Amino acid sequence: MAKHHINITALPKAAAAVAAALALGCGSAAAFAPSAYADTSRLSSGRWVKIKVSESGFYQITADDARRWGFGDVSRLRVFGYGGAQLSEKLTADLPDDLPQVAVARTGGKIVFYAQGPTSWTTSSNLTYVQSHNPYSTAGYYFVTDNQSIADATVAKASTPVAEGGTEINTFTGRTYHEKDIDNPGETGRTFLGEDFRYTTSQAFKFSLPGLVSGSEVSVLTSFAAKTMGGTSSVKFQYNGTNLPSSTADEMEPASATESSHIHYVPSLSVKRFNLSGTGDLTYTVTFKPSGTLFLARLDYITVNYKRQLAMGSDGLLYFGYTSGRTDSRYALSGASASTHIWDVTNVWQPVEMNATLSGSTATFSATTGGQREYAAFNEGASLPSPTMAGTVANQNIHGSATPDMIIIAPSEYVAQAQRVAQLHESADSMRVLVLDQNAVFNEFSSGTPDAMAYRRVCKMFYDRGASADGHRLGYLLLMGNGSYDNRQISDKVKLLSYPMLLTWQSAASATESSSYTSDDPFGILSDGSGPAFASSKIDISVGRFPVKSVAEARTCVDKLIKYVTKPDYGKWKMNVLNVADDENQAVHMEQADAVISTAQQHGAADFMFNRVYIDAFENRSNGGGRYYPDARKKMYNTLSDGVVWWNYTGHAGPTSWTNEGLMTITDIEQNLYYSHEPILYAATCEFTRFDATATSGGEYMFLNPRGGAISVICPPRLVFISNNGNLNRSVAKYIFAKDASGRPLRLGDILRRGKNDTGSDDNNSRYFLFGDPAMRPAYPTAKVAIESINGADVTTTDPAKMPVFKARQKISVEGHIADASGNPLTGFNGPVTATLYDSEQSVTTHGYGGEDGKEYTFQDRSNKLTVTVDSVKNGRFKLNLTIPSEVIATTDNYSPALLSVYADNPTDSVEAMGSNSNFYIYGYDDAELTDTIGPEIKVFGLNSEDFKDGSNVNESPLVIASVADESGINLSTSGVGHTMTLMLDGNKNYSDLSTYYTPMATESGYAGTLRYQLSDLANGQHTLRLKVWDVFNNSSERTISFNVINGLKPEVYSLYTDATPATVEANFYVRHNRPDATLRITLSIYDLMGREVWSTQQSGRSDMFRSAAITWDLTDRSGRRVPRGIYVCRASVSTDGVQEATKAQKIAVAGE
Secondary structure, eight states: OOOOEEEOOOOOOOOOOOOGGGGOOOOOSSOOOGGGSOSSOGGGSSOEEEEEESSSEEEEEOHHHHHHTTOSOGGGOEEEOOOSSOOOSSOOTTSOOSOOBOOBEEETTEEEEEEOOSEEEEEOSSSSEEEEEOTTOSSEEEEEEOOTTSOOOBOEEOOOOOOSSSOEEOEEEEEEEEEOOOBOTTSOSSOOBOOBOSSOOEEEEEEEOTTBOTTEEEEEEEEEEEEEESSOEEEEEEETTEEOOOOGGGEEOOOOTTTGGGBOOEEEEEEEEEEEOSSSEEEEEEEEEOOSEEEEEEEEEEEEEEEEEOBOOTTSEEEEEEEEEOTTSEEEEESOOTTEEEEEOSSTTSOEEOOOEEETTEEEEOOSSOEEEEEEEEETTOOOOOOEEEEEEOOOOSTTSOOOSEEEEEOGGGHHHHHHHHHHHHHHHOOOEEEEEHHHHHHHHSTTSOOHHHHHHHHHHHHHTOSOTTSOOOOEEEEESOOOSOTTOOSHHHHTOOSOOOOOEEOSOOSBTTTOOEESGGGGOOSTTOOSOGGGSOOOSEEEEEOOOSHHHHHHHHHHHHHHHHSOOOSGGGGEEEEEEOOOGGGHHHHHHHHHHHHHHHTTOTTSEEEEEEGGGSOOEEOSSSEEOHHHHHHHHHHHHHOOSEEEEESOBOSSOBTTTTSBOHHIIIIIOOOSSOOEEEEESSSTTOTTSSSOOHHHHHHHOTTSSOSEEEEOSSOOOHHHHHHHHHHHHHHHTOBOTTSOBOOHHHHHHHHHHHHOSOHHHHTOEEESOTTOOOOOOOEEEEEEEETTEEOOOOOGGGOOEEEETOEEEEEEEEEOTTSOBOTTOOEEEEEEEEOOOEEEEOOOOSGGGOOOOEEEEOOOEEEEEEEEEBTTEEEEEEEOOSOOSOSSSOOSOOEEEEEEEETTTTEEEEEEEOOSEEEEEOOSOOSOOOOOEEEEEEESSTTOOTTOEEOSSOEEEEEEEESSOBOOOOSSSSOSOEEEETTTEEEOOOGGGEEEEOOSSSEEEEEEEEOOSOOSEEEEEEEEEEBTTSOEEEEEEEEEEOTTOOOOEEEEEESOSSBSSOEEEEEEESOTTOEEEEEEEEEOTTSOEEEEEEEEEEOBTTBOOOEEEOSBOTTSOBOOSEEEEEEEEEESSSSOEEEEEEEEEEOOO
């Protein structure tokens, strides 16, 4: 059995990433050579301290600093890392690995080194230089150790002599900027805007331009953002009171009414150039000229480039650069002295001291290398800042870990829950799982600076190492933690969020929903040279995310996952798929949903039952403010209650709702999505999983629901496009029900990854996230039900001319066997088998609602369930007896095949099987004389309890409970008139949609089953309810009860019990009550014998008939400490409306540890 590995380094939250120079380089076609990665991290041994800097420049480490950090002799210290510039998104072999040692100068009893902060300078088409901020951090980080086994690294001196002759260069491009990151209006992308100009439309900004060459040109780039409707707005500029000419670049077009909701702002980039004389004081005034209705006006930044003298500053420091250094030129630095040091800091961890000659106060040097260069100069007596201590660092060694099959990255707070996922895959899949604290990842893969590319780079290392000697190869990444669009947590809204976060990758653009998005795909794109064009890159490993915001949420998600994987939820629900489609848009959503079903059926889903809820096929009603579809809602929620293994939605949505007609609302998501069988949801829609916003999305609520919702959610958190959605949905459908070489369902992450890779270059695909475990397999049956014959006739042929025909009212006998995925008979298979007989498909034409955007659409649907039977498989074989009801869709000329769907399970061996057969017809009518003229027996009929007594009091939404039996079978067909199972309330309200609520039961003879149907919103007072049931030969029986409704009637708690007493590790509590299949709120409190509350929890969920779902106490108190041995009192309070409560108490013994 494989072992899971844990590498944890819990540190204070850091910041930043890798230097601007690292953004260059080209990758090879194959994986990087093994030598590109250290076998062991520098941090694996010795004593380490993490330090941080807020900006680039020279820093000193003094003897006092060393003592404060816990070290002795400063001369023993070594510095490692590369600081805080954003890591390159292009995977190239020249990126630094682990922690490179920083070359330093030792002078005056202290260490001097050049450090890279979170801001760097990049070249631009608008200006020579524009600032670039690390979007993940506000600081840069380094590491210090006193490990004497590591040799000292001092700054090497260049041997290049000063060029003879050539051009003398005594100026450079000075650069400065003003930028405040205050707000990201759309909560998307990397751009944060600054000062608000809506109310103060003219604002002045002061700049000091030291060393300005008087009379030379100054260039100013202003980035501004505005959102208006009804008119074109603009910005005007002044320098030192002088107006600057306007241009079209200063204008911002208005947003149209149709696109306004998707446009956060319109940016403008204005470049102004002017000559400036004097001392270098610049006041730059920006004036906003609004037009139309104004929604937003903010400054982004102002960047100033100017011609500056190459001269030491008054503080004894100078930082300068050239876009194209020349080795044949001479750079003349004035104001220098014998104590001046000039470094080439293009490589921030390996600076080189220039070979300069001093003549008077001018130091002259030549570039050692051409191209873009960065330089820094300091005088030995200059006052330098010291870095700030960020914390001590425990030893860690991710580089030395064995190659895993899966990596889980989590904040330190969630590592314990990540370990549980690792243990699950270790035991269930023999996988090797590496659990990593994200701070440990930053330490070894981004110099301790938060950077999303660190997640990618640790995966790249293990991916490049290939398969280990024992066969493990990286294939999966799980990110256990929610994230924010504001990775630096600098906005006021995000500062208020106190939960641990993982980083998110965001596109650079922020202005519009169509151009700005977030994606987890970059972390799985690991090919050499890949990035930053991620949309056109192949995804190499599968990525999923748990968007959790607390330890409790993490525990909930892991509990759901473990239950889904290890505790088979047997039942024919695993053959059900739900496809929901919106109206409008010329029926394209329904067309796409049908295309998805067709594709899936051709790729492994032939035996699954596809339940269509195309809302345009249902009658709509007016609610005063628009249309709504009550029957479509009812069918969707009924189908979910019955259970589906895969749920697909195609249509419009927002962060908390589906369709413009309210098919699903936030109230539904929060209160109604409690059911026993959790599906996988694939939603081809917009924004429903907007997890990185400050508000919680509907998709998150569904995934985090502890007693329902979805086990996984695949959906984009941003705007997506209909046609692109359809392409991806069809592509993914090829893999949803496909099997691997051993006959098992593909892992969920692989389903999505393969679908994306097949679709090609499209950033619409990149917007789709997987909320869930990428290594989880869908819970499909893996064995095969083979149907051999019906009434002795061969049904293995697909030739229509040879397919047998059966008639209404005929009895049929079905024989078959169970086989494994390869077709080999499973003679040891024993267990229950359920067979459902369906009528032929029908053509359904929708209404074409949606006004001018509506369109009728015709599809095929198999909605008429004829009968269901339950029997047994013995030694791998079965024989089923069914009677075809009197009413089928057509009694003559019906040449569309019928369908028999069969599910079986063998609980002893945890094997499930499924299969279907449609190689036969049902049409015509058998006129033989009936031998059965007696209606079904109604054995039980009551409300909320099988012990119901006529005239009892009930709540306003009681559950109908009935048990029926018949020697020939219960009629479930809906094709006839008046022969379906019905309920009649007070003689005037009819409920005829009962067949989906009927569950067959195994019997020694005849047929039997149970009915569970929820009534709702009944009026106070006396009522009658009549149940009428028909058998397959149209014989009927009925029974009537009376009852009294009391609104808000308090539930009755029969008992509170636990499965562990004395409890040693944990205790599961259950409450028995009289609110079957209802959504309950249960509060469980634990008290000691002194009456003091020790622990308490509250949960909401749908009850498992008369018993609540388990409530688990881990035997700890509120502070997380294990309670001592003794007797405790448990008290449960049950509520169905949040007001009326019933309570029950029980003692429990807790054993010692």
